[in-house]
Amino acid sequence: MLDRMGATEDAALRSFAGAASPADEAGRAAVWRRARAVIPGGVNSPVRAWGSVGGEPFFARRGEGAYLEDTDGKRYVDWVQSWGPLVFGHADPEVVEAVQEAAADGTTFGAPTEREVELAEEICAAVPSVEKVRLVSSGTEAAMSAVRLARGFTGRGRILKFAGCYHGHADTLLIDTDALVCPFNDADAVSDAVERHGEQLAGIVVEPVAGNMGVVPPAPGFLEALRDLSDASGALLVFDEVITGFRVARGGAQERYGVRPDLTVLGKIAGGGLPLAAFGGRAEVMDELAPEGPVYQAGTLSGNPLATAAALAVLRRLRDPDVYRQLEETGAALEAGLRHEDVTVQRIGSMLTVFFRSAPVRNVEDARAGDLDRYGAFFRHLLAHGIYVAPSQFEAFFVSTAHGPGEVERTVEAAQEFLAG
Numbered sequence: 484m485l486d487r488m489g490a491t492e493d494a495a496l497r498s499f500a501g502a503a504s505p506a507d508e509a510g511r512a513a514v515w516r517r518a519r520a521v522i523p524g525g526v527n528s529p530v531r532a533w534g535s536v537g538g539e540p541f542f543a544r545r546g547e548g549a550y551l552e553d554t555d556g557k558r559y560v561d562w563v564q565s566w567g568p569l570v571f572g573h574a575d576p577e578v579v580e581a582v583q584e585a586a587a588d589g590t591t592f593g594a595p596t597e598r599e600v601e602l603a604e605e606i607c608a609a610v611p612s613v614e615k616v617r618l619v620s621s622g623t624e625a626a627m628s629a630v631r632l633a634r635g636f637t638g639r640g641r642i643l644k645f646a647g648c649y650h651g652h653a654d655t656l657l658i659d660t661d662a663l664v665c666p667f668n669d670a671d672a673v674s675d676a677v678e679r680h681g682e683q684l685a686g687i688v689v690e691p692v693a694g695n696m697g698v699v700p701p702a703p704g705f706l707e708a709l710r711d712l713s714d715a716s717g718a719l720l721v722f723d724e725v726i727t728g729f730r731v732a733r734g735g736a737q738e739r740y741g742v743r744p745d746l747t748v749l750g751k752i753a754g755g756g757l758p759l760a761a762f763g764g765r766a767e768v769m770d771e772l773a774p775e776g777p778v779y780q781a782g783t784l785s786g787n788p789l790a791t792a793a794a795l796a797v798l799r800r801l802r803d804p805d806v807y808r809q810l811e812e813t814g815a816a817l818e819a820g821l822r823h824e825d826v827t828v829q830r831i832g833s834m835l836t837v838f839f840r841s842a843p844v845r846n847v848e849d850a851r852a853g854d855l856d857r858y859g860a861f862f863r864h865l866l867a868h869g870i871y872v873a874p875s876q877f878e879a880f881f882v883s884t885a886h887g888p889g890e891v892e893r894t895v896e897a898a899q900e901f902l903a904g
């Protein structure tokens with residue numbers, strides 16, 4: 484995700500005052516000043532600083548379904564949904580109840596719990612390639628651990644990844660010089676790299692539907708080619724389904740596209756809105772992990788009781804295909820309403836990006852070639868109309884079941900007003 488890799492703030496845009504009244508600004512500005520005094524950049528994750536779209540971020544106070552309220556009492560239709568985890572919207576009553584009940588019994592034990600087993604069973608039943616799974620606390624940790632396991636299993640060191648895909652901030656997966664990097668959707672480039680370095684390759688790591696360059700679907704045959712090239716080289720194929728898992732289908736992109744990776748990285752929806760992520764795959768590979776095998780991996784809060792309770796409250800309801808039908812319908816209505824000759828709307832199920840260019844986006848170079856300033860203006864226009872979308876072009880709208888025709892209509896109206904201007 485480009486912003487997380489250090490986009491600089493545009494001073495002119497930063498002076499933007501949004502739609503808030505002067506009184507609102509005073510409250511928000513004061514907290515923002517305090518935040519920057521004690522937290523680097525004022526935020527605990529860079530994209531939250533709105534560096535690439537301008538303005539000073541609001542501070543969230545509460546959420547309810549499709550809506551988010553800030554500390555100044557302004558309400559927004561929220562298409563960010565915490566960057567994807569909240570498939571049933573904010574403060575979903577079943578999740579809240581499950582977490583409350585779990586908390587009353589203790590917030591962490593550092594000993595195995597039955598709920599961890601239930602969640603692992605749920606994940607293994609849902610995700611086609613996952614026979615065994617280990618729970619961790621963040622997507623970064625899950626991706627990092629999957630790489631460590633791929634290295635341990637293959638006895639090799641190198642990783643092949645794709646420009647513009649994001650897998651958290653572990654060095655190997657963030658710093659391009661630490662890995663072989665190919666353009667997304669370019670199977671020929673992967674084939675060349677495998678020909679040259681195949682014997683050193685531990686894994687090919689990919690977002691099967693890219694979400695961190697904006698939404699970019701895999702070209703027909705791309706994922707199949709990665710499967711074949713992994714097999715030919717002996718490298719493990721690792722799907723990072725932190726965004727796509729339980730979103731583009733219950734079984735993630737691997738269910739939707741029918742390609743099975745060796746390892747899968749999960750997060751976001753899989754944690755039901757709490758800090759929980761996972762990595763899983765073939766039993767033969769997963770059994771290399773300690774204490775069964777030699778690859779050490781551990782975590783004090785792994786399989787945390789509150790997080791597993793939230794995850795189960797969400798994942799069990801995702802057995803119902805009607806949920807995915809509803810997400811698809813809402814996503815399709817939003818996509819249809821946002822179409823305009825100046826933009827390209829790319830959508831897979833309930834994840835969608837409006838790119839400010841008229842040609843399709845196949846990789847991060849295409850995404851960068853769009854009009855990023857205009858995206859910033861689009862963000863600010865929607866915000867002024869009480870609609871919160873990702874404060875970066877290289878992200879997605881996330882549809883939840885809490886978004887209905889009213890939220891779609893309001894968003895489309897404001898967006899079309901902007902696009903007509």
Ligand SMILES: Cc1ncc(COP(=O)(O)O)c(C=O)c1O
Pocket residue numbers: 566621622623624626649650651652690694695723724725726750751760
């Ligand atoms: C595809 C993908 N992988 C990994 C991560 C890292 O997850 P986390 O932010 O939970 O560390 C993200 C975060 O957005 C992601 O989108």
